Amino acid sequence: MTQVFSQPRKRYLPPSTFWSLRQGFPQWLRLFLSAIALALPLLLWALISYSGxxxxxxxxxxxAVIDAGIRMFTEEDLHLDIIASSLRVAAGFLVAAFVGVPIGILMGTFYSMESLFSPIVGTVRYMPVVAFVPLIIIWVGLGEAAKVLIIFLGVVLYNAMMVADAVKFIPDEMLNVAYTLGSNRREVLFRVIVPATFPSVLDTLRVNISGAWNYLVIAELIASQNGLGYRIVQSQRFLQTDKVLFAIAIIGVIGLLIDYGLKLLSKASTPWADQTRSY
Incomplete structure (x- = not known):
């Protein structure tokens, strides 16, 4: 007697907007979830603090935090601290971009450059920047150069590594087609690799600028008389938690504005790229 074994029926999941995989997502639902993500921590904070x-x-x-922020703006010139910190972060981050991005492109493109830079980049990026502070003070003194250098060292190697990885994801077929059409190495580098990597470079800068703000507090420990990091440390010494939280919130707002600004720049300058990426 012959037994017939039937194939088990494949179970399909019902369509879902909430759990869709890289498909369309309503804008109203995106805004609603974002509002919940912001409202829940604030609500929990209010319940704990107001309840005593x-x-x-x-x-x-x-x-109390809002009142402290108003006093910091009206009585303590907080806007000058915001300007000072923003200029330091901008200087350190821009230099890190101008140095790290080309090194990353070279590492991802040429095996010779990868062999040259990888041992240095791979080793130094595990060394804490804080440990270099005494040396930085000896090398460049206590001025603005020391603060900018700390931010630079905290970001530049991550820019190089992430850009190098992005270059390696370019399909070899794309390079082979360029060679088949008569391009030389220079043309492949500047007309194929660099344009193909540019969206990932913008993503890398958008992610790593948060690291620049993280290193700001360390940078402003060096003989600073202004800046948000300096304001946080000074407030902490006098147990002024309300001022500490307000300064941290200011950094968060600035970072959020920068993030959305870079997203808009990426959307405008690289319309061919996948704009659904998010970090």
Missing amino acids: LTTPVFLPTPT
Whole structure:
């Protein structure tokens, strides 16, 4: 007697907007989820602080933080600290971009450059930037150059590594087609590799600029008289938690504006790229 084994029926998941895989997503739902993500921590903060479960030194109320921020703007010239910190981050990050991005393109394109730079980049990026602070003070002193150098060192190697990885993802077929059409090495580099990598370069800069702001506090520990990092450290010494939280919030707002600005730049300058990437 012959047994017939039937194939089990394949179970298909029902269509879902919320759990769609790289498909269309309504703008209203995107904004709604973003609002929830911002509102829940604020609501939890308000419940804990206003209920009196903690002391104001440990967690001040949102009202106290806003009042402290108003006083910092009106009485302590916080806008000058914002300008000073922004200029330091911009200087260190731009130099890191001008150095790190070309090194990354060279590492990803030429095996010779990868062999030359990879041992240095791969080793130094594991060394904490804080450990270099005493040497930086000896090398360049206590001025603005030291602060910019700390931010530069904290970002430049990550720019190089991420850009190099992006170059390696360019299909070899694209390069072979360029050679078949008569291009030489220089033309392949500047007319194929660089344009193909440009969207990833913008993504890399958008991700790593957060690291520049993270190193700002370390940079402004060096004989600073202004800056958001300096303001945070000074407020912490006097247990002014409300001022610390407001300064941190200012950095977060600046970072959010920069992030959206770079997203708009990427969308405008690379319309052919996949704009659904998000980090």
